[in-house]
Amino acid sequence: MVYYISFILIGIGIYGFLTQKNLFKHLISLTIIDTAINIFIISLGYISGEEAPIYSKYTPIANFVDPLPQALVLTAIVIGVGILALGVSLLIKVYEKYGTLDVEEIVAKEGK
Amino acid sequence: MRRFLSALIVLGLIMFFISTLPLIPEFGKASLSKVSRAFIDKDVNGNGGNIQYGVSKDLENGAANVVTSIVVDYRSFDTLGEVTVLFTSALGVGIILSGYKRKKFGREPNFILRVSVGILLPLILLFGAYVFIHGHLTPGGGFPGGTIIAAGILLLYLSNEEFDLSKTVKFVEGISGSLYVIVGLLGLAVSGVFLINFLPTGVVGNLFSSGIVPIIYILIGFKVGAELSGIVAELHREG
Secondary structure: OHHHHHHHHHHHHHHHHHHOOEHHHHHHHHHHHHHHHHHHHHHHOOEOOOEOOEOOOOOOOOOEOOHHHHHHHHHHHHHHHHHHHHHHHHHHHHHHHHOOOEHHHHHHHHHO | OHHHHHHHHHHHHHHHHHHOHHHOOOOEEOOOOHHHHHHHHOOOOOOOOOOOOOOOEOOOOOOOEHHHHHHHHHOHHHHHHHHHHHHHHHHHHHHHOOOOOOOOOOOOOOHHHHHHHHHHHHHHHHHHHHHHHOOOOOOOOHHHHHHHHHHHHHHHHHHOOOOOOHHHHHHHHHHHHHHHHHHHHHHHHHHOOOOOOOOOOOEOOOOOOOOOHHHHHHHHHHHHHHHHHHHHHHHHHOO
8 A cells, every 4th residue: 555655654754853863864854754745645646557647659548547646746846856955055054054963962052 | 762752653643644544535546536537638628538649639738648738738827836936946045055165176087977978968968858858748848857957967067177057057047937938928918818828739649739838848848957957056066
């Protein structure tokens, strides 16, 4: 069941977000959750035994899975890439200021 | 202790998700909604259907790839917003990382890298262009094609320290973004609806078919390629 795979991936992402202290690992956890939700949305539109929604030489007649979730996920993937790039650039700035990406070390340096 | 608590929270969440499973259709047994049916039949008025590859012509939308027809025709305004989001994030990366001097490694890149870039780069660019030109016929389109081109540009940055493309990137990005809006405004002038498909749609499955869809996907390919190359350049400049 693809549903369970996406649930487990969401769980892994949240677990990583809660336990890790490195900000870069937080970002990767968020990306894992993003991917898991994309998998979930696509699997919602799957109809077993049917083809990808493209008219071609091999699938000349409409016998397709739901194309709407795929179109929405295409948007979500692109926005995910944008967020990832922006997050990484913010992390570069954080590392430049504090010299570390560890949350606790950053808090200790702020408190000084 | 912290790990245990986190694992407990995660387990609870997964149990919650699993408990909501009866509310959604079983995997593989989804049914097409009315909207999806209309998009597949390429007629939003509900009297389409029976489309055949290479036979049907002059439909509402002639793209063989149904996802492309949704993304670039029916929901084209949404895609315009999506491209704007990507532009904003590229702009944000540029602003956040501005003021850095280009880091130099002071070392010649590997001989194998330099030579293989010369062989691989034309092939990578050709493949990217193929993917976004055939976006309405095959899986792919402007977004993956642009990403492939950006990967080629990354190879150029890695193999040559003096390489700089930031001016060209901004130029290409601005031109293709404005052309997208201009195509939309042309639709407004011709048929009275923003971003309407005002060109003849042709036979399903031909390269020259489906009106403005290939044009817009080529523009999106250039824009996404330029934006991602810009992000790659900014992050690479950081070293």
